[in-house]
Amino acid sequence: MLKVPLKVILKVCGITNQPDADAAIAAGATAIGFNFYPKSPRCIAPEAAARIATPGALRVGVFVNQPAPRIAEIAALAALDVAQLHGDETPGQYPAAIAVWKAARISPGFDFSPLDDCPAEALLLDGPAADLYGGAGLSFDWTLARGARHRIIVAGGLDASNVARAISLAQPWGVDSCSRIESSPGKKDHIKMIDFLHAAKAALGA
Numbered sequence: 001m002l003k004v005p006l007k008v009i010l011k012v013c014g015i016t017n018q019p020d021a022d023a024a025i026a027a028g029a030t031a032i033g034f035n036f037y038p039k040s041p042r043c044i045a046p047e048a049a050a051r052i053a054t055p056g057a058l059r060v061g062v063f064v065n066q067p068a069p070r071i072a073e074i075a076a077l078a079a080l081d082v083a084q085l086h087g088d089e090t091p092g093q094y095p096a097a098i099a100v101w102k103a104a105r106i107s108p109g110f111d112f113s114p115l116d117d118c119p120a121e122a123l124l125l126d127g128p129a130a131d132l133y134g135g136a137g138l139s140f141d142w143t144l145a146r147g148a149r150h151r152i153i154v155a156g157g158l159d160a161s162n163v164a165r166a167i168s169l170a171q172p173w174g175v176d177s178c179s180r181i182e183s184s185p186g187k188k189d190h191i192k193m194i195d196f197l198h199a200a201k202a203a204l205g206a
Helices: 018-026 046-050 068-077 142-147 163-170 190-204
Strands: 009-012 031-035 058-063 082-085 099-105 122-126 151-154 174-177 182-184
Touching: 009 058, 009 190, 018 031, 018 190, 031 174, 046 068, 058 068, 142 151, 142 163, 151 163, 163 174, 163 190, 174 190
Parallel strands: 009 031, 009 174, 031 058, 058 082, 082 099, 099 122, 122 151, 151 174
Antiparallel strands: none
């Protein structure tokens, strides 16, 4: 496992196959996300994720309300560096011995104060998703990110057309994209993905 953190996070999430992982890393991705939420169209079995090589990039697992022992089991099997938690987990339910990024869905007037003492390494700020867990490919008011005391990773509706503006307004540790750079759920559009990563690298000075 890699030592966290890296200088900046350039994350591509929802990876389900080796060619997409290879193309992402070649274009500068520093983190690769695997979704272990069974209801996600991008869900991947831990054994399949374990077979996808990601040299030099953090391996991030996306979980929703999974018990900590099960997260630890999957983390060991899939050689994860980070558990990205999108459910209703409280700090007492975080897995031990692995870095945690806690996801929060940002809406107008969002109050960060309940998260001030959150022990997560970073907050992953996503757009609104109604009653769904995880993201819905929607962006939010990126200026709200400045209210967080944690390092932040901006997600939700990002692609090459808007990632530089998101970075300018939010001043994040990193960015994360998934659905906006796909040709279909779980399959990346390599041109869109590469364009996103190049634009993000330039804006972050990576």
